[in-house]
Amino acid sequence: MIQKKDYTIFIKQKAQALGFDFCGISEANFLEEEAPRLEKWLNQQMHGQMSYMENHFDKRLDPRLLVPDAKSVVSLLYNYYPSKQILHTDDTLKISKYAYGTDYHFVIKDKLKTFFDEIQSEIGQVSGRVFVDSAPVMDKAWAAKSGIGWVGKHTNLLNREMGSFFFVAELILDLALEADAPTKDYCGTCTRCIDACPTDAIVAPYIVDGSKCISYFTIELKDEIPASYEGKFENWIFGCDICQDVCPWNKFAKPHQEPAFEPTEELTNIKKNGWIELTDEIFRNIFKKSAVQRTKLMGLKRNINFVTRQK
Numbered sequence: 001m002i003q004k005k006d007y008t009i010f011i012k013q014k015a016q017a018l019g020f021d022f023c024g025i026s027e028a029n030f031l032e033e034e035a036p037r038l039e040k041w042l043n044q045q046m047h048g049q050m051s052y053m054e055n056h057f058d059k060r061l062d063p064r065l066l067v068p069d070a071k072s073v074v075s076l077l078y079n080y081y082p083s084k085q086i087l088h089t090d091d092t093l094k095i096s097k098y099a100y101g102t103d104y105h106f107v108i109k110d111k112l113k114t115f116f117d118e119i120q121s122e123i124g125q126v127s128g129r130v131f132v133d134s135a136p137v138m139d140k141a142w143a144a145k146s147g148i149g150w151v152g153k154h155t156n157l158l159n160r161e162m163g164s165f166f167f168v169a170e171l172i173l174d175l176a177l178e179a180d181a182p183t184k185d186y187c188g189t190c191t192r193c194i195d196a197c198p199t200d201a202i203v204a205p206y207i208v209d210g211s212k213c214i215s216y217f218t219i220e221l222k223d224e225i226p227a228s229y230e231g232k233f234e235n236w237i238f239g240c241d242i243c244q245d246v247c248p249w250n251k252f253a254k255p256h257q258e259p260a261f262e263p264t265e266e267l268t269n270i271k272k273n274g275w276i277e278l279t280d281e282i283f284r285n286i287f288k289k290s291a292v293q294r295t296k297l298m299g300l301k302r303n304i305n306f307v308t309r310q311k
Helices: 002-017 034-043 057-061 104-123 139-145 192-196 214-220 248-252 265-269 272-276 280-286 291-308
Strands: 022-027 072-079 128-131 166-173 202-204 236-238
Touching: 002 022, 002 072, 002 104, 022 139, 034 057, 072 104, 072 139, 104 128, 104 166, 139 166, 214 236, 214 291, 236 291, 265 280, 272 291, 280 291
Parallel strands: none
Antiparallel strands: 022 072, 072 166, 128 166
């Protein structure tokens, strides 16, 4: 089995060379423990209007339906904790740290394609696919299975060395590799994320009702935000970092090394009135390649109006 070991070493070294912070490997098989949890979560309508979550149920649980004869899932973490924090005052309108710079889909997808090309160059004919939050893959479950973190009570992946401010990506390959073992759950008795959530979206440890989450309301929801949530958004207008910001493990977060994730000067300097008076031209200029494009100007304006009319 020397070949298998050598391939595994090569892949982990290549992941590091491409700037990924952690790399873990799992055997590609059916996610038996996740199946009943996902089914229950969907049946309880905790996905809200995210109807795409109901699609491809079997594919979400079995990578061999995404890549024929898949043998390994390579899970990767890529840090986005900002080296330059946007300073918030009490009336600053806030966007999630992951959206400060260029949309991560572009940045990481390019790295994954390079990674896959180099695997084929080094090893030969390997079939597979690369994913970064763009297909029915349960990325946090695979990352936990591979030992590069555990799923915390807020359902984000946590890593003891760097907290939770990272993107999760994966390669599903028809290449047999040495699998890693899962790590322990280090949340202990801590409930800070549950206690801090202003909309009570973390309905129980390890269960988030997506339809109550500020990120859902500000990004996924296409309708008007329910009036019953007025006064609860704590100035978040795109995404929300509250459950991560209060997590003790994020004291280990280190600034990322990715220039594409740095916020522009315009974004760093925009004040409350600048958000309220946002025009189409300024929106396109500031968020040209940003994940904030997902809401379009109309959606962002809805969020801004919802938050500012509470004052």
